Amino acid sequence: MNDKIRIGIVDDHPLLRQGVAATLKKVADFDVVEQGGSADEARDIAARCLPDVLLMDVNMPGDTFAAVRAISKSQPSVKIMMLTVSESEDDAYAALEGGAQGYVLKGVSGPDLVQAIRNVAKGETFITPAFASRLLSHFRKHESEKRGVDLTHREEQIIREVAKGLTNREVAAKLSLSEKTVKYYMTNVMQKLHARNRVEAVTAVQRYWEAQKNWRLDIHAP
Numbered sequence: 487m488n489d490k491i492r493i494g495i496v497d498d499h500p501l502l503r504q505g506v507a508a509t510l511k512k513v514a515d516f517d518v519v520e521q522g523g524s525a526d527e528a529r530d531i532a533a534r535c536l537p538d539v540l541l542m543d544v545n546m547p548g549d550t551f552a553a554v555r556a557i558s559k560s561q562p563s564v565k566i567m568m569l570t571v572s573e574s575e576d577d578a579y580a581a582l583e584g585g586a587q588g589y590v591l592k593g594v595s596g597p598d599l600v601q602a603i604r605n606v607a608k609g610e611t612f613i614t615p616a617f618a619s620r621l622l623s624h625f626r627k628h629e630s631e632k633r634g635v636d637l638t639h640r641e642e643q644i645i646r647e648v649a650k651g652l653t654n655r656e657v658a659a660k661l662s663l664s665e666k667t668v669k670y671y672m673t674n675v676m677q678k679l680h681a682r683n684r685v686e687a688v689t690a691v692q693r694y695w696e697a698q699k700n701w702r703l704d705i706h707a708p
Contacts, residue, residue, distance in 0.1 A: 490517040491607045494537035496528040497569070498546035502592070506541065506569070509596050516603070525553035532557040532564045538607050542586075544570040544577050551580045558585025567606045569599075573617060588612040637675060637691075644671045649688045 493516055497503040503521055510516045520531045525548025532540055540557065544550055554566055567588030568581045578589050588606040590599065591614045605612045637645065647657040654672065658665040672684070679694075681687035 490515050491539060491603065492517050492519045492535070492537045493603065494518075494520045494522070494528075494531040494535055494540040494564075496522040496524070496531065496541065496546070497543040498523040499543075506599075509599070510603070513600055516600075524548045525550045528553045529556055532561045536561060537564060539565045539567055539603050541567050541569045541603075544568055544572045544574075544581065551584050554581055554584035554586050565606045565609070567603065567612070569594075578613070578617070582611075582613075589617070590614050591617055637678060641671050641675050641678075644668055645675050645687065645691050648672065648684060649692060 493510055495503050495507055495510075495518060497506070500523070503523070507518045507521060510518050519537050520535045522528055522531050524546055528540065528542050528548075528550075531537065542550065542554065554568075557564055557566060565588075566581075566586040567590060568578075568586050569590050569592060570577070571592045572578075573591065581589055587609070588602055588611065590602050590612065594602070594614065602612045643661065644657055647660060648654075652660065654668045655665050657663075658668045661668070672687070675681075675691070676683070676687045679687050679690040681690050
């Protein structure tokens with residue numbers, strides 16, 4: 487029984503690809519079965535060799551992300567790990583959403599690369615830690631923006647009236663509040679929206695409402 491992890495390497499820079507291959511060939515439980523230099527060759531290697539882990543660069547001839555999606559669908563046993571210089575969040579999301587289980591930045595140390603491959607071979611997801619932290623931070627920020635700013639019911643009630651063009655006094659009369667109370671809530675709203683004045687506050691909250699509406703449409707879409 488062969489307990490070795492079978493690996494394919496696809497990168498359009500021969501020297502780098504050969505260097506990675508030389509490093510991995512020194513690992514006792516690794517077997518580098520094939521190498522290629524394009525998205526089409528990645529598909530061919532996946533179908534022909536069925537490696538346990540397929541290392542792929544992001545930037546190489548052909549549609550890399552289409553290849554990732556196709557391999558993930560046609561050869562689900564092949565675990566894809568991107569090995570790239572690209573720190574683009576769009577590239578990372580496209581790869582991971584397409585089915586890749588790893589996203590590792592070039593410059594990684596040999597031991598860390600070996601561990602990443604072992605993790606991915608076991609079905610785990612591995613992303614270069616520092617890059618993963620940045621992705622998570624931006625994801626949380628993006629999700630927060632989609633859901634809208636965290637206003638209380640009264641704050642949102644007041645900013646909605648202000649957005650209609652009402653003055654503090656008019657809002658106070660309509661909601662049976664004192665003008666001082668309305669001003670207090672508006673100050674809180676502007677702080678939460680990082681707005682310098684009422685116009686900026688209204689513009690910001692309208693943008694949040696629009697994003698929130700689109701997010702709700704997204705999650706309820708069939």
